Amino acid sequence: MAYELSGKIKLIQEPKTFDSGFTKREMVVVVEDGKYPQEINLEFVQDKVALLDDLKPGQDVKVSFDIRGREYKGRYFNNLQGWRVEVLNGDGVSGSSGDARDPEPSDFGDDDIPF
Template identity: 40%
Template sequence: MNIKGKLLEVSDTQQISDSFKKREFVIEYAENPQYPEFVKFEAIQDKCALLDTFKSGDEIDVYFNIKGRKWNDPKGGVKYFNSLQAWKIDGVNASTGSAGAPPASPDMPTEEPGWVSENEDDLPF
């Protein structure tokens, strides 16, 4: 999936544990400019660096996966959490609508990760 919008906020990279880090960012998605949506994404591990070339106000195209988790709390309740994990970010050239980000480095893939199956639909709705 992908979505285009204006980059509003970029947080610093958070080192959650010795082996896990994440970086959150927010875009303004204005499909209907009268009622813009503010969508928070996260980049994890090596994808945190994707945001280094962008600044607040840039128009970007975010490619992402929807992730959902189930958690059983100690009191016996069940909670569900969703996240939008970005795996590619392109700059958008306002005059042409084409990608305007610098070329990807050899260690930054330009395609969706192989572990994501395009034909697999495991969403419960």
């Protein structure tokens, strides 16, 4: 399932690499939603981490992402996993990063939490 959202970058975290070799990086995008703006956290994993390298807080972007969900020890978790970022320029798109989704990672064991 592919989804998109547009908003302004609030925060870009530093990349995190876990002992298993799994790497992720998170970005928060503020989406105007009526009276109350929403701060949406999106994660980028493995080779998609590099998509955030040239971005800065304050930029307007359109992000393509998938919703991922999984169960871990009786609890359920959802993640928004980004795979494309387009920098918007007032009237339209001025540049983009990424253009293909990676298959869902399947190398996580029961004790490995990728978040």
